[in-house]
Amino acid sequence: MPPPVHRVSGVTLPEPAEPGPRRTIGAAATWAVAIVGWLYYLTPLLVPGRTPPLSIVLLLVLPGLGGFVLLALRHRFPVVVPVLLGILLLIGPSPVGAAFAAVAHLARLGRSVLTVVLVGSWILIAKLGSFLVGPYAQPWRNAHTVELTVTIGGLMVAVLVGALGxxxxxxxxxxxxxxxxxxxxxxxxLDGARAAERERIAREMHDVLAHRLSLVAMHAGALAYRTDLDQQTARDTAALIQTNAKKSLAELREVLTDLRGAGTTPEPPQPTLTDLDSLINEARRHQPVELRSSAEVAGLPERSSRQAYRIVQEALTNARKHAPGAPVLLTLSGAAGGDLVITVSNPLTPLALPDRDGAGLGLVGIAERVGLAGGTVRHGSVGERFDVEVRMPWPDAS
Structure with a gap:
């Protein structure tokens, strides 16, 4: 599988995962507890041969249904809901599951320990009160002890589960x-790396254009004083050239001063692929570099040649940092009307101690330049080697 293509459109990092699905699971568990508690107290209605009075049916069914309505409002009223559920418990026992779920929800919200303890105590008191003063008030029985124990245990589990959740x-x-x-x-x-690379490109553009426009201004100034042509025409034309050239240079400096910083002077023209030999000789001071070129780089447009030179320079620097001492193979191919293909390859060196100061930003800079040139870059491990392959359009000179 070929390594991924990185374009200058930007690097998109994955968004961190959100805990949304867990909320769905928690809501399902909440309703399951409420429904199970309600169904548990409806089992007496299913005993064959016994038809309980209508009042008993209503006291078992309606409080549970009311508990469901209140439980649906637990997000808006997390404290009021369990308090009202305690009141329903005084009427009938079927909302006990909803009460457990409401207490667990309150503990899950991280409310104060005092609030959780008071609400849980109120549920317990309401359950105890239903044995003594509610519609089911009867002399104390073993069944009451069991239910009270289950209620205490259920509240403790609800608080623990809610707090953990x-x-x-x-x-x-x-x-x-x-x-x-x-x-x-x-x-x-990454944005900083791109901005730095764009600033560097802007500086090179400033240096090249400043040099050229300085020459235009100089020659145009000389032309203004020639006498072998119609003097007025030559003088006016040359003065116009000189003025426009100076204005262009002033505007260029004004626009790009913020990018490159004030107080700097134009530098000589930037190197191109025709200066590749000096770059390779410099790189060979650190590691072996082999050049295989089948491209007539002298015919490459100067702007593309400058970009290609910087790309090769960055790739060689990247190889020196991350595979110090390893032999590097530099390949150039292509022709006018097609693509210029630049490949920099070096063997992987797992035992080496590479310089990681750049933090991988060299490849970001290469991608920025290639993207501005309308090309593509591929990089990654292929077998036992690490390859950087760049393809840039090579305009036809015709």
Whole structure:
């Protein structure tokens, strides 16, 4: 499988995962507890041969249904809902599951321990009160002891499960926030690398155009004083050329001063692929570099040749940092009307101690230049080697 193509459109990092599905699972468990508690107290209605009075049926069915309605409002009224459920427990026992779920939800929200304890105590008191003063008030029986024990145990489990669920949700939220912050830092780092590369390109453009326009201004100034032509025409034309050239140079400097910084002077023309030999000789001071070229680089347009030179320079630097001492193979191919193909390949060196100061931003800079030139770049490990392959359009001179 070929390595991925990286274009200058930008690097998109994955969004951190959100804990949304866990909320769905928690809601399903909440309703399951409420429904099971309700159905448990409806079992006496299913005993064959016994037809309970209508009042008993209503006291078993309606409070449970009311508990479902209240449970649906737990997000808006997390404290009021369990309090009202306690009142329903005084009328009938079927909302006990909804009460457990409401207490668990309150604990999951991270409310104060005092609030959770008071609400849980109220549920317990309401359950105990239903044995003594509610519609089911009877002399104390063993069944009451069992139900009270189940209620105490259910409340303890509800508080524990709710607290653990809240702790887990808090951890996931904090992790998502940390992942998002890390992503923003990484994106800022890549954006900084692109901005630095664009500034470098702008500086080169300034240097080249400043040099050329200085020559135009100089020769146009000399032409203004020639006497072998119609003097007025030659003088006016040359003065116009001189004025426009100077204005162009002033405007260019004004626009790009913020990019390259004030106080700098134009440099000589930037190197192109015709200066590749000196670059390779410099690289050979650090590691072996072999050049295989089948392209007539002298015919490459100067702007493309400058970009290609910087790409080769960055690729060789990248090889020196991450595979120090390893032999590097540089291949150039292509012709006018097609593509210029630049390949820099070096063997992987797992035992080496590469310089990681650049943090991988060299490839970002290469992608930026290639993208501006309308080309593509592929990089990655292929077998036992690491390859960087660049394809750039080679305009036909005709």
């Amino acid at each position: 809240g702790s887990r949700e808090t951890e996931l939220r904090e992790r998502a926030i940390a992942d998002r912050a890390l992503r923003q830092v990484e994106q800022a780092r």
